[in-house]
Amino acid sequence: MTTPYQRWARWREQGAPRPRPSGLPARIPAAWWQRYKRDHPRKPAPPPVTPPPVTPPAHLEPVRVVFTAWNPALALDTPAGWTVGLSADLAYRAAVLAAAPVLHAAGIPVAPWADCSSTPPARITELADQLAAAGVPVAFLIGQAETPVEYRNARAAGLRVIIGNASALEPAQLADATARATAGTLTWLQEAYWGDGYGPPSTVSANGIPAAGLVAGVYPPACPHTLADYIADLPSMAATCSVYLREGYP
Secondary structure, eight states, X not given: XXXXXXXXXXXXXXXXXXXXXXXXXXXXXXXXXXXXXXXXXXXXXXXXXXXXXXXXXXXXXXXXXXXXXXXXXXXXXXXXXXXXXXXXXXXXXXXXXXXXXXXXXXXOOEEEEOOSSSSOHHHHHHHHHHHHHTTOOBSOOEEEESSHHHHHHHHHTTOOEEEEOGGGSOHHHHHHHHHXXXXXXXXXXXXXXXXXXXXXXXXXXXXXXXXXEEEEEOBTTTBOOOHHHXXXXXXXXXXXXXXXXXXXXX
16 A cells, blocks of 8 residues: 555656645645655766867869960969869850960869859850860869859859859858858858958958858959968968969969
């Protein structure tokens, strides 16, 4: 036979559901509470969990690019570890198809790129196919996002390397780019065109996107600064920066 205390203790163990068992005192004696606490000691708190270390995003592609337009043959001086961006603009197609095999023979990787507005993403894949037919493999494809429309077009085409201006994106696009870059499924190259709408690179922000690097704008007279000027202002960018535009410097 259970005692009133035992019935009350079992009811407490079950979470004290309604209705309250009959036959219990209206006011529970202090001795019952003391015995219950003794019979049900509190479990020690679990040890604190140490969060795993934060690692940088695992970017899918190489990210140091020398962008070119009408005269990609100038990029034959591209140093090791860099890729030459070849414009998919049809106006430059003949020069690009002529220079690409020479760059490839010199061991310099190439990557088609376009602004994804006046030159749509379809031109990027078209150029990639033409290069492949000529025996020139492409390292990756590059889109541009200087406007919401360009970002939308680049993402719709599945482009995973984007050069752009984070401050020009819509809030949802910025969140999308941040999430993808953090997950390592998007490589974001943040424009830092000193003199053409931007200050020195030390003042440039990717608005939370974990950018793979800054792109130094070198195209006088709009961007009169040299790559050395950029690095002098922000030495840390030396290891990860890209350059736009090879035709802009000697």
